[in-house]
Structures are given as C-alpha cells and as structure tokens.
Amino acid sequence: MKAAILREYKQPLQIEETETPTPGPDEVLIKIEACGVCHSDLHIAEGDWTHLLRIIKRPLIPGHEVVGRVVQIGEAVNNLQIGDRVGVAWTHWTCGECELCKEGHENLCSSQSITGATVDGGYAELMKAKASHALKVPDALSSEEAAPLFCAGVTVYHAIKKSGIKPGQRLAVFGVGGLGHLAVQIAKCFGARVIAIDIADDKLEFARRLGADITINAATDVAKQIRRLGGAHVAVVTSAAKAAYDAAFYAVRSSGTLMVVGMPAEDLSFPAIMMREISIMSSATGTREDVREVLELAAAGKVKCQVETRPLEQVNDVFDEMRRAKITGRVVLKM
Numbered sequence: 001m002k003a004a005i006l007r008e009y010k011q012p013l014q015i016e017e018t019e020t021p022t023p024g025p026d027e028v029l030i031k032i033e034a035c036g037v038c039h040s041d042l043h044i045a046e047g048d049w050t051h052l053l054r055i056i057k058r059p060l061i062p063g064h065e066v067v068g069r070v071v072q073i074g075e076a077v078n079n080l081q082i083g084d085r086v087g088v089a090w091t092h093w094t095c096g097e098c099e100l101c102k103e104g105h106e107n108l109c110s111s112q113s114i115t116g117a118t119v120d121g122g123y124a125e126l127m128k129a130k131a132s133h134a135l136k137v138p139d140a141l142s143s144e145e146a147a148p149l150f151c152a153g154v155t156v157y158h159a160i161k162k163s164g165i166k167p168g169q170r171l172a173v174f175g176v177g178g179l180g181h182l183a184v185q186i187a188k189c190f191g192a193r194v195i196a197i198d199i200a201d202d203k204l205e206f207a208r209r210l211g212a213d214i215t216i217n218a219a220t221d222v223a224k225q226i227r228r229l230g231g232a233h234v235a236v237v238t239s240a241a242k243a244a245y246d247a248a249f250y251a252v253r254s255s256g257t258l259m260v261v262g263m264p265a266e267d268l269s270f271p272a273i274m275m276r277e278i279s280i281m282s283s284a285t286g287t288r289e290d291v292r293e294v295l296e297l298a299a300a301g302k303v304k305c306q307v308e309t310r311p312l313e314q315v316n317d318v319f320d321e322m323r324r325a326k327i328t329g330r331v332v333l334k335m
C-alpha cells in the first residue's frame, strides 16, 4: 500500500510503498477514504513535542482524523462488519481499567495508544484499528466532512461541554481557524451567545456566517469590549498566541472559565487570579461518547467543517501551508 512516512524529524514525509498491516484478533483493517491534516501531525513531524518523543513510533505513518471502510476483521471482532464505514480518532485505544477510564475520562487513559503517534495512522491507503475504538460514521456525512470531526470536532466539542456553558451565556471563541470555526457552531448548539475573535476580517465574516452573534478584531482592545458586554462566561482559546490567552483572561467575567484548547507557544501567567474566582481549564481531545455526539450534530446539519481535499502526495505542501498559516478550515487528504 501507499503511505506517507515520517522517518526523520524536520524532513519531508516520504511517499512510499509499504507493507499492508495485518489486523490482530481485536482489530479491523480499514481502507481509508479520507484523513484530515491536523496541526499536531506537523508538530510530531517536526519533533516539537519533546515530552512525547520517547513514545512516538518511528518510522511512523501520521494522521489521526481517519474515515474509511472496514475491509477485514479479526476473529474476535463482533461489533463491526466488512463494509462498515468507520472513523478513528487521536485516542486509538484505551484500557477501560485504569482510574481515569473508569471515571469516564478515557481521553486521559494512562495506558492509551495514540493514532499516528504511538501507532501508525491514516496518511495511507489502509490502516488497522481497534474494533472497540473504530466508530461508525452516519450516512448523512461524506467521509471528507466526517474526518476532521475525529480530532478538531471532538476536541472543541469536549471543551465546550466541559466548560458547563448554559443557554444564553456568553462564550468567546479566540481564533476562527480549524478548531475555532467548529467552536462557533458547537457553542451555538449549546445555546450560547457567541463572540468570535480573530485578527483577520475575512475570518470574522466567516464566523458571522456560521452563527457568531458578535465579532471583534483581535487588533482592538478585545477584553475591554467583551467586559463592556458583561464579560465572557467562558472563553475558548484555540490559538497558540500568548496575546490571545492574555486577552481571554481579562475578557472572562469573575467566576468565569478560560478554556485552554490551543497549544500555547509560551508559558502563560495569570496575575492576581484569586481576586476574580476564575477557573483555568484545559481540554484534551474527547471520549468516544463525545465523538458520537459531535457526529450526530454534524449529521443533523448543525455543525459543518469547512474542508478542502488534497491527494496524499501533496501532504508536504499542506504542511508548508500550515507553517505559513495559509489554511482556512481543514485540509483533508483524499485517498
């Protein structure tokens, strides 16, 4: 099968013929139809995440927003059949037995495996996956629009659900990119009044089309404008820029929540935080239940990921565009 393979950090992925994986008894083989390109894939390929280098497989096939058809099943599999269309997320497998799994936080499982990081992912024609963690995709969604929901979609869905936002409350989304444009739509599903913040006016226009009630250009005094509205009950920061976290901190009203979803490029500091009873929370992907819920919202037409498709061979060009922040929405590799 053809695959894009990471051999050396900071080098282009190699498009090569490689051996088709053989599924184990509890696994399925998936003929991939679409795989989203996530910023995390680029970070892995660059070797940026020094805390993870120890566990990253190499050579590695990256990619963790995978949708395709089951073409082979292991002998112990009874929840899936050949021909089923399924998706695979960042969380490749969880033990079901550790404290975190048992408490419903399987996304934090202490012995999880990670698609496209500790095991091979979806930048390929075929991949194997655990049958327990390959989730059926609703018929109403195409494979390319479903794929990004397995990371970008579930990540913001889990974050917004976890924030405890209630109908009518103000939720500010910092950054209207791959994650942010989904956050605007998902926050509307939770009944929030959505304030979208970005540096680019065309992205603010895009956010309004997606249902944002108010948009604010990040070049202005964002925190002041949001405080004038009463402050945000929740600020969801999808950006890596320290300035976005600083603005979000002052935009959140007392007793509100700052939800860290992006990967801050610098250390953050929150001065005199105890004065306002603000919660700083972080969110890491989501559970299988979260994936199913966000897929249902998308199948009902309430959440739509903006997608551009490209062939597998162009993955290194897509990485370049990502480095230069040239991508709106999500790029999906179509096999």
Ligand SMILES: [Zn+2]
Residues within 6 Å of the ligand: 038, 039, 040, 041, 064, 090, 151, 152
């Ligand atoms: Zn991702």
Ligand SMILES: [Zn+2]
Residues within 6 Å of the ligand: 094, 095, 096, 097, 098, 099, 100, 101, 102, 106, 109, 110, 111, 112
């Ligand atoms: Zn576990």
